Amino acid sequence: MSPEANSGAGARASDAREAWRRAQAEFGEGHRLLATGDASAAAARLRSAADSGVLPPGREADARYLLAQALGATGDREGVALEWQHVLRLDAAAARPEALLTADEFESVAKDALDELTQAHLDALQSVAILIAERPSPEMVADGIDPRVLGIYHGVPMNRRSVSFGAPYADTIYLFRANLERICSTREALTERIRVVVLHETAHYFGYGERQLREMGLA
Numbered sequence: 001m002s003p004e005a006n007s008g009a010g011a012r013a014s015d016a017r018e019a020w021r022r023a024q025a026e027f028g029e030g031h032r033l034l035a036t037g038d039a040s041a042a043a044a045r046l047r048s049a050a051d052s053g054v055l056p057p058g059r060e061a062d063a064r065y066l067l068a069q070a071l072g073a074t075g076d077r078e079g080v081a082l083e084w085q086h087v088l089r090l091d092a093a094a095a096r097p098e099a100l101l102t103a104d105e106f107e108s109v110a111k112d113a114l115d116e117l118t119q120a121h122l123d124a125l126q127s128v129a130i131l132i133a134e135r136p137s138p139e140m141v142a143d144g145i146d147p148r149v150l151g152i153y154h155g156v157p158m159n160r161r162s163v164s165f166g167a168p169y170a171d172t173i174y175l176f177r178a179n180l181e182r183i184c185s186t187r188e189a190l191t192e193r194i195r196v197v198v199l200h201e202t203a204h205y206f207g208y209g210e211r212q213l214r215e216m217g218l219a
Contacts, residue, residue: 019052019054020055023048023049026045026049026052027045027063029045030044030048030063030066030067030070031046033045034046034066034069039071039074043071047067050064050083050086057091057093057094058090058094060086061086061087064083064086065083065084065087065147067083068083068084084147085138085142085147088135088141091135091147092134092178095182100186101187101190106132106194109190109191109194110132110175113194113198117202124206125205127171128155128171128173129171129173130172130198131173132175133176133177134178135176135178136152148179150179150183151180151201153173153202153204154171154173173198173201173205175194175198180197196217
């Protein structure tokens with residue numbers, strides 16, 4: 001390679017490192033500004049990082065997730081919806097190649113968590129569908145579901161039902177496997193997190209609120 005070519009390659013590498021450094025700095029400053037409550041300034045910094053084109057998918061997803069939080073704080077609901085769709089796509093691209101638990105193991109852990117409930121609770125859950133999906137669907141996210149949510153209960157809690165409400169009740173508990181995998185580094189940590197999420201969402205079905213769940217260690 002000629003000296004000129006070497007020089008050009010070196011300059012491009014230097015430019016790439018500088019672009020990476022700037023994007024990382026913007027990410028860090030945006031995170032700091034968001035934590036201090038300056039959502040508008042945070043959004044500008046996080047936008048710069050997310051749109052830099054130099055971040056790998058996982059890091060860009062983190063930047064866009066924080067950007068969505070900043071936009072939400074400024075009241076930009078359309079902006080939040082757009083960034084959440086980006087996060088959904090980028091998280092899928094950044095997923096680890098091998099899961100900590102196989103699909104069968106994941107389902108077994110969820111079933112073991114249900115076994116902690118009393119028989120009366122299990123009987124009441126007979127009409128509730130418990131579904132395992134990789135992530136929320138794009139349609140769910142468009143409807144306002146956080147793309148990184150670990151699990152959700154969809155339905156009418158038992159303590160809010162009445163004979164006048166009507167039946168049947170369409171009750172479903174979703175567990176989002178890839179989102180749970182994303183935040184855990186070991187099989188043991190993932191097993192415990194699945195347990196907590198299963199019991200958390202089940203408790204929502206029975207009408208427990210977030211304060212009660214925190215007191216129970218399930219939040």
